[in-house]
Amino acid sequence: MTRSRNTDSRLSTSDLHAAVSLRLAHHDYRYTQGRRRLVEAILAAGQPVTLPDIVVAAPGLAPSSVYRNLDVLERSGVVNRITAGGDHAYFEFAEPLLSHHHHLVCVDCGSIEDVYLDDELEASVDRSLAEVAGRAGFTPLRHSLDLHGRCAGCGSG
């Protein structure tokens, strides 16, 4: 298990709840018990999770509510949806609740791990993307840079 900046970049639980509450309030959403438990399930995972992951980790949560609330959290900028091609979408905290990072996506098992690149490269990427976006009349919101391959568990087969 590689130790990444992931662990360090997390807010404390109380800070996280405060930040989430603020963002939900800004969109006129309530921070209910179910949403709090959902946020804690994602926090506890420490990596991108699918709906089944969440329901297993927090059996009291109804799948339909989890789907609905993941949508609410995404709309409020609390959570990002990662659609990497597997059966399920993955969810993780959005910036700046989790600092800017990218993903190692395993083409075999579908697992997703967070990785961090140095700021200089990120800046170059943003500059280049801004340039090509400008040419296309495209308004950038965020970029995603994922590495697809085989995770340590699945081997290089």
Next chain:
Amino acid sequence: MTRSRNTDSRLSTSDLHAAVSLRLAHHDYRYTQGRRRLVEAILAAGQPVTLPDIVVAAPGLAPSSVYRNLDVLERSGVVNRITAGGDHAYFEFAEPLLSHHHHLVCVDCGSIEDVYLDDELEASVDRSLAEVAGRAGFTPLRHSLDLHGRCAGCGSG
């Protein structure tokens, strides 16, 4: 409509068919009439397309066969599947049938446009990704660098 290197980076139709035929043969697949028409529909689009795009453009093709054949083409390295979160997956020719590029993904309408970055930046990205992949015991196959935002048609709203 922005003019990109997209148009220039395409092979001629006959070269494309030859390359596809080779790749299919290498995987013991036949290059049938239906697969040929599918390839031509993707070529004619000149950008990533969904299954409905293909079926509309080539009404003679049966959806079930198109799905199956897109799978065959993906397995043979002819086509890449892009899952960007919309309702449908997008398909386009894989490298080197189409030269290495990235995507502008519209968060409103879901459309995907190809863009090209300079080789120096690509090299830096690859170096950095190789480094973090190595630390995680991850075997890289390819990277995807997509810019999410709003396309010229959807505005900055």
Next chain:
DNA sequence: GATCATAATGAGAGTAAGTATCATTCGCAC
């Protein structure tokens, strides 16, 4: 703390992208 308007919940029905099935047809080798 009680009341109330409104939002959230959750069980289940519904939707639709994509896959599996299988009898028929096609393509290639001989």
Next chain:
DNA sequence: GTGCGAATGATACTTACTCTCATTATGATC
């Protein structure tokens, strides 16, 4: 031309996700 295995395509199926709606929780106001 014959024959065998692969490809086709209509259809049934699977399943991730969404919608519905009666019930319940939430937070503001008194």
